Amino acid sequence: MLIKVKDKSSVIVDGRRRYMTESDVTDESVYQQRRQLLRGLGFIGASTLLWTNGIVGSGKARADTFKTQDLDFAKSNAQTVPDALTPEAKVISHNNFYEFGSQKHQPAENAQSFRVNPWSLKVGGEVEKPFTLDYEQLFSQFVIEERIYRLRCVEAWSMVIPWLGFELGKLIKRAQPTSKARYVAFKTLYDPEQMPGQRSRLVGGGIDYPYVEGLRIDEAMNPLTLLSVGLYGKTLPPQNGAPVRLVVPWKYGFKSIKSIVEIQLTEKQPPTTWNILAPHEYGFYANVNPEVDHPRWSQASERRITKGGLFTRNRIKTQMFNGYGEQVADLYRDMDLSKNY
Amino acid sequence: MMTRRPSRAALIAAKICIHLTALSWVGYYYFLAITDQLGSDPVKGIIHFTGMSALNMLLLTLAVSPLARNFNLPWLLGFRRLLGLYVFFFACLHLLNFILFELQLDFSLFIDEVIERPYITLGMLAFVILTALAITSFRHLKRKMGRHWQTLHNLIYAAVILVVIHFYWSVKSDITEPVIYILLIIGLLLFRRQKLSYYLRRKVARISQQ
Numbered sequence: 001m002l003i004k005v006k007d008k009s010s011v012i013v014d015g016r017r018r019y020m021t022e023s024d025v026t027d028e029s030v031y032q033q034r035r036q037l038l039r040g041l042g043f044i045g046a047s048t049l050l051w052t053n054g055i056v057g058s059g060k061a062r063a064d065t066f067k068t069q070d071l072d073f074a075k076s077n078a079q080t081v082p083d084a085l086t087p088e089a090k091v092i093s094h095n096n097f098y099e100f101g102s103q104k105h106q107p108a109e110n111a112q113s114f115r116v117n118p119w120s121l122k123v124g125g126e127v128e129k130p131f132t133l134d135y136e137q138l139f140s141q142f143v144i145e146e147r148i149y150r151l152r153c154v155e156a157w158s159m160v161i162p163w164l165g166f167e168l169g170k171l172i173k174r175a176q177p178t179s180k181a182r183y184v185a186f187k188t189l190y191d192p193e194q195m196p197g198q199r200s201r202l203v204g205g206g207i208d209y210p211y212v213e214g215l216r217i218d219e220a221m222n223p224l225t226l227l228s229v230g231l232y233g234k235t236l237p238p239q240n241g242a243p244v245r246l247v248v249p250w251k252y253g254f255k256s257i258k259s260i261v262e263i264q265l266t267e268k269q270p271p272t273t274w275n276i277l278a279p280h281e282y283g284f285y286a287n288v289n290p291e292v293d294h295p296r297w298s299q300a301s302e303r304r305i306t307k308g309g310l311f312t313r314n315r316i317k318t319q320m321f322n323g324y325g326e327q328v329a330d331l332y333r334d335m336d337l338s339k340n341y
Numbered sequence: 342m343m344t345r346r347p348s349r350a351a352l353i354a355a356k357i358c359i360h361l362t363a364l365s366w367v368g369y370y371y372f373l374a375i376t377d378q379l380g381s382d383p384v385k386g387i388i389h390f391t392g393m394s395a396l397n398m399l400l401l402t403l404a405v406s407p408l409a410r411n412f413n414l415p416w417l418l419g420f421r422r423l424l425g426l427y428v429f430f431f432a433c434l435h436l437l438n439f440i441l442f443e444l445q446l447d448f449s450l451f452i453d454e455v456i457e458r459p460y461i462t463l464g465m466l467a468f469v470i471l472t473a474l475a476i477t478s479f480r481h482l483k484r485k486m487g488r489h490w491q492t493l494h495n496l497i498y499a500a501v502i503l504v505v506i507h508f509y510w511s512v513k514s515d516i517t518e519p520v521i522y523i524l525l526i527i528g529l530l531l532f533r534r535q536k537l538s539y540y541l542r543r544k545v546a547r548i549s550q551q
Contacts, residue, residue, distance in 0.1 A: 094381030102515035105380055155513065157382060205515040296458055296510065298450065303384060303443070309377035310387060315445040 066112045066242070068234040073144040073164050079224070080148040081323070086159035086305050088232045094305060095239045096153065097258055099188065099195040102205035107239035114194055114238035116259075121244055125185070125264035128176035138229050138244050142166035147226055147247075152288045152322045154252035154274075158302045163247050164230030169221040177217070177265050184220040185270035186213045186246060187262040207273060213246065213257035214270035214284065216331075224249055224327050227260075250324040252286045283341040287332070288322035292341050346416050356423060363427055367394075367434070384442040391438055395431035396508060399501055400525060402428055407532040422478055425497075429475040432468055460510035467503035470496045495540065498533070501526055 093108045100107040117135040124130035133141060144164050152158045172184065190198060190210035197204030219225065226247040229236060236242035241258025248255050254274050264270075274282035281295055290300045304314045321328050332340075347355075370390050373379040379386035402424040409417040444450050454461050474494055477483065483490045505526055509519040530537065 090381040098515075102513075104382070104385075157385075202515075202517050205513070293457075296460060298453060298457075301447070301450070303382070305382055307377065309375045309379075309383050310371075310442050311375065312377075313445055314384075315443075315447065 064112055066114065066238050068230075068237055068242075070234055071139065071144055071164050071230045073146050073230070073233075075146050081150055081160060083150065083160045083304070084306055085148070086161060087307055090305055091159060091161055091231060092237050092240060094159075096155075096253065097239055097241065098205045098207055099197040099209065099211065099259075100239065101197060101203055108237075110196055111238035114242065114259075116238065116243040119243050119261075121260060121263065123171065123175045123263045125266055126178045126181035127265050128178060130175060135243060139235075142170055144229065149224075149226075149247060149249035150322050151247075151249065151253055151256070152302060152318065154254055154282065154286065154294065154299075156294075156297060156299060156302045156318075157305055158316075159305050161231055162233075163226060163228040164233070165226045165228035165247065167223055168225045168227045168246065169223060171227060171263070172217075172220060172265070175265070180267045181265035182217055183266045183269050184215045184217060185262075185264040185266050186215075186257045186260050187264075188212070188257055189259045189261045207277060211257060211273045212271060213255055214266075214272050215248065215255075216269075217265070218331055219248070219328075222328060222331065224324060250288055250321040250328045252282075252288060254282065255286050285332075285337070285340050287328075287337065287341075288318060289320060289337055289341065290318040291320075292338050352416065352419060356420070359420070359423060359427075363430075367391075384438070388435060388438045388443060391431050391435040392508070395428055395435055396504055396522065398424055398428045398431055399497075399504060400522075400529065403497070403501060403526075403529045407529065426475060426478060429471045432471050436464075436468055460507050463503045463510070464507040467500045467507065470500040470503070474500075498530065498537065501529075 094104045095107040096104065097107040097111070100110040119135040119138065121133045121138065122130070123132070144166060146162055146164055148160065148162045150158055150160050168184075188209075188211040189195070192198040192209075195204075195209075197207075198209040215225070226249075228241070228245050228247045229243060231240060236245065238259075241256075241260075244260050245258040246256045246260065255272075269284060272282075272284055274286075275284055288299075293299050299318055301315055302318045304316055306312065306314055308314070319325075370379065370387060374383040374387040377383055379390075402421060405417050405421045405424065409415055440446065440448075440451055444454070455465050456462070474497060477486065477490060477493060486493070505519065505522050508522060509516060512519060
């Protein structure tokens, strides 16, 4: 999708002209202030008759917001997309991170006191030189670069996010994989004390924790595959997977596992959380594919989360491999992607 | 037991209150959604708000007659039609939101979704029932239809079951809320077990006669 600024008041989205609305140009800080104001007013009580789940001002004020820090990084011209960025306020408040609650607004509310330092990321399995990174080393051992990627959720919404991080391949190379290493398995922190979704199946959406994910080794070594430690110039907020998460931009979002504590090289294909939960709905590969529908909804198009309210025309066609086919289509050239979904 | 029937003025005042509350909440939520203040995805927000409101109104409507009977408050029945029409109102908004804001007038996608997605098929079936009930809610039509009116309006029980399955199937994995609704609906239907089993038995009898 290309967005070109045509003149002062209109832009072309997907070949259709649309006019910029007030919210297109609403300043980020004003947007935040409005949200704060609504939160402060505590709108929920009276709405419970009509709707039991308030999105707006869910009552919990964020007094103790998690502190993110500015990161030094190299701007990479190679990996960017022409699409407009999703505003930071939306990137950090619309999250699927069931460990902190299964509704989109809950992780931002429930994760603010999450402890990321000390942290320990273990790299092991089928490798010659296993090692562990502590919190500081996550930011100091590899050159941090900015990558602007599309993120396509399996639920048919998408964002465009400026990530900060380093290639997963560089970390794997350092561990020197053995000849048996064919897959890479990832594991999220298991800490029920900090993660209400792991304490209660009711909060955590019925998932067996810890959350696990996996890639084939060639997918993991692809230069697009990122271990992210930040977004929008700063370290990651907890709801986005602090302190370190995976970003695989050509796969559905649930592959991009958050708050990783363990990376294991394996010989066999590792189990993956959503595949265990509903194998007919979520496969191991989970490549973005407009031709293979989710059993319950179409994947042919998506709604891009950007600035703007109800009347924003944000439905766009979903691209094969989320638009990254040039870099990754070769990985799957002999595979039937409708079977290996 | 004697109960005092509220005055006509009090009943009218109560109805006006219901209208004002419902309409101002709807207006307020649409204002938030249009100005991008209803969560990060206002489209999902407004679809969820109108759908849940329709379901809640449906439960309220179904609660009227058990309340009226068990607490001897026959005047409550005078609110049933109004509440029922609000169910239809919210269901219309819910469907309109889906077509206008979620699918953004992609009608071929709409047809595909209705045919291919079981939860949307069920939702549409429920909407057809609600439409029939709303159209036949006028008093003179009710009189004209005679006993057929009651037969038709018993479809509300089918609608509530369709709606709650529609809700259950639409969630990704956290089924707590739909399960709570299913329990509430079972409770409301239990109040009518005699009526429902009578109808079911008559159906079975009629089929076996043929």
